[in-house]
Amino acid sequence: xxxxxxLQEASGLxxxxxxxxxxxxxxxxxxxxxxxDAELLDGLLRQAATAAGATILHSHFHGFGPGLGITxxxxxxxxxxxxxxxxxxxxxxxxxxxxxxxxxxxxxQVLVSALAxxxxxxxxxxxxEPSSTM
Amino acid sequence: xxxxxxLQEASGLxxxxxxxxxxxxxxxxxxxxxxxDAELLDGLLRQAATAAGATILHSHFHGFGPGLGITxxxxxxxxxxxxxxxxxxxxxxxxxxxxxxxxxxxxxQVLVSALAxxxxxxxxxxxxEPSSTM
Numbered sequence: 247x248x249x250x251x252x253l254q255e256a257s258g259l260x261x262x263x264x265x266x267x268x269x270x271x272x273x274x275x276x277x278x279x280x281x282x283d284a285e286l287l288d289g290l291l292r293q294a295a296t297a298a299g300a301t302i303l304h305s306h307f308h309g310f311g312p313g314l315g316i317t318x319x320x321x322x323x324x325x326x327x328x329x330x331x332x333x334x335x336x337x338x339x340x341x342x343x344x345x346x347x348x349x350x351x352x353x354x355q356v357l358v359s360a361l362a363x364x365x366x367x368x369x370x371x372x373x374x375e376p377s378s379t380m
Numbered sequence: 381x382x383x384x385x386x387l388q389e390a391s392g393l394x395x396x397x398x399x400x401x402x403x404x405x406x407x408x409x410x411x412x413x414x415x416x417d418a419e420l421l422d423g424l425l426r427q428a429a430t431a432a433g434a435t436i437l438h439s440h441f442h443g444f445g446p447g448l449g450i451t452x453x454x455x456x457x458x459x460x461x462x463x464x465x466x467x468x469x470x471x472x473x474x475x476x477x478x479x480x481x482x483x484x485x486x487x488x489q490v491l492v493s494a495l496a497x498x499x500x501x502x503x504x505x506x507x508x509e510p511s512s513t514m
Contacts, residue, residue, distance in 0.1 A: 265466075265473060270507070272508035272509050274508070303442045303451065304440045306438045308438065317437065317456070317457065317460070319455055319462075321440055321442060321451060323442075325473070328460050328462075330459050330460075330477070332399075337399075337508065339399060339459070339477070343475070345464070367508070367509045369509070371505070373404070373406060373473050374406035374471065374473065374501070375406050375503070
């Protein structure tokens with residue numbers, strides 16, 4: 247997002263339309279090999295950001311060792327997507343926070359489809375809190 | 381966190397004690413100059429991580445231009461801390477996600493104390509969802 251767009255979005259925030267949506271997704275029963283592959287996860291989060299119409303500014307993924315988990319983040323002009331994984335448990339904690347016109351649910355759909363969890367739970371949190379008068 | 385510690389933590393997750401806590405904090409009425417200073421925010425998030433007993437792996441902060449907001453993240457062995465700011469509105473969206481023995485509330489205290497918002501709201505979300513049987 248360029249500064250002008252960001253200011254426009256900020257105006258939306260000021261008039262009470264809110265900044266955006268923060269999705270917290272817990273994925274269970276994911277194949278271990280997907281959750282220990284930093285390159286794969288980096289690529290998936292990039293696909294997710296693109297599907298959401300977001301602008302990628304930076305990414306960094308850290309692996310804890312062969313067969314172990316990954317902790318990584320994609321920094322966006324619209325906020326961020328993060329992934330923290332425990333392959334030994336088949337568990338991934340994702341968060342997708344996007345402001346402006348981007349579509350966090352599109353990003354979530356890409357990630358759930360690719361990681362194919364046996365089950366997942368999503369919590370949707372509006373930012374800032376709805377009671378805010380700014 | 382080293383891999384052994386991470387596996388130990390994962391065992392905690394498996395036995396139902398949960399991974400950790402995800403704090404979403406909305407800060408309102410923050411002085412604009414604090415919210416457009418990437419170096420200051422990077423330093424503050426580092427102080428916050430240290431206060432929480434977390435291990436910093438990587439940080440990246442992006443400024444949208446003079447007087448405009450910052451989008452940044454500190455990647456931790458225990459997960460992450462992010463900050464997205466709108467100085468023109470005095471608003472900062474923070475999230476602090478920490479697994480293991482680290483203390484996210486200590487990090488929050490450092491950030492709220494330094495940013496001195498006129499008011500703030502915090503939502504606390506346990507990860508994974510409490511109903512999880514893993």
